[in-house]
Amino acid sequence: MRILTAFLFLLFVNLTSAQNYFGYLSDNYSGLHSLTLNPANVTGSKFRSEINLVSANASFNNDYFVLDFSDLFEGTDDIENSSFTAKDNNNFVINTDVMGPSFMFNLSPKHSVGIITRARAFFNVNEIKGELFDAFEDDFDSGNDFSLTEDEFTSTLHAWAEFGVVYGRTLIDKEQHYLKGGVTFKYLQGLGNAYTKGSNLSVDFDADGFAPALGTISTTGQIEYGSSKGLSENGDDFEIESGSNGFGADLGFIYEWRPKATDLENDSRSNYKLKIGVSITDIGSINYKDADANTYDITNTVDEITFESEEDFEDKLNNLYTRTGSRDFTKVNLPTALHLTADYNLDTQFFINLRTDLSLRKATELNTNKIDNSLVVTPRFERKWFSVFVPLSIMDYSGFNAGFGFRAGPLFLGSNTVLTNLLSSESKATNVYLGLKIPIYKKGKSKFKV
Known part of the structure; x- marks a missing residue:
């Protein structure tokens, strides 16, 4: 559980978080970043070429922590002051994404290519009972007796680097109908992985079990825990793992309805009335060379001082409970x-x-990350050198969020939750994204009536 503590600490103290560039990716001038949503965007874009210098986003989304960001703005950054919504199946998602040096350019009016480098990290906790999570995070520092059961929960932490080659081409170019497709092939380098699965758990805490103020923790059930060698004990540091790699792909198509034909090659304007896209991203997996998983029977009774003396979650499992199985895992x-x-x-x-x-x-998939489902409506004002967008989203776990962002030439900055964070005292998600690029636009005016 200390892995989650480490990630939450890094997230809230340093305030570096976002989710999938909501709002910005709707912009016809989002360039390289739009390829991460749909690789078909590489062709027929509003650029002759574009170079990404540096950009980043990360996200925190959950249905357990309820934050009042006014406390953070006033200098209070202790998440322990937050309120909590403990349910039978609480969930947490943390996602960071850094795009390194990348570029795209047109081979011809109908063919385009790109190179994208990224470093990414995902952390999911799925369907854990909130009271059980709170008990483990606090090392059972409670003065009240309680008894909990948990059918099953999973968590997965994974970090990796990507080198992607993007290719897109125009498939149909009629007077009113335009269709393009694209694909990204990725080489994946593993940086670290850990997962946990708990099954049929029961936890009984007796606040005065052995003596006044010395409680006892009685547990039953099974926990499976696996980790790779490149992950630090506290889960807050990664390193490249030799031989741990894999391959992935993104695939997408975009259709545009154009009631008035224009010259794509010499036009930087949005010449469609309606654009529809479909894509599948992050197809693939990484195989880890040196990774192992252990299964533990956690039937035991220990006092809270002994429990707290084991600093690491894996140490608690190894020293306080019985290992019943061990295996290598790779995928x-x-x-x-x-x-x-x-x-x-x-x-x-x-x-x-x-x-x-x-x-x-x-x-419920073991050792697999998942995104949080979302629906986003984004009104925007768009010109060649400037755009403003207001993403309004409904997301798993956190519900409704309102954000704001803008693009000014080579710079973009935004958040899909900033308005909610500023105006509401009950935020369950937070994010911010930013980047600096070198855009090389196509010739043409930025106004065109359709």
């Missing part, structure tokens, strides 16, 4: 997802975008 699946988008051009400069992200991975 870690990527967070495969389906994306559907629709973009409507109101009057050239004003657009409204609808996007949905759906996980193709189940929460």
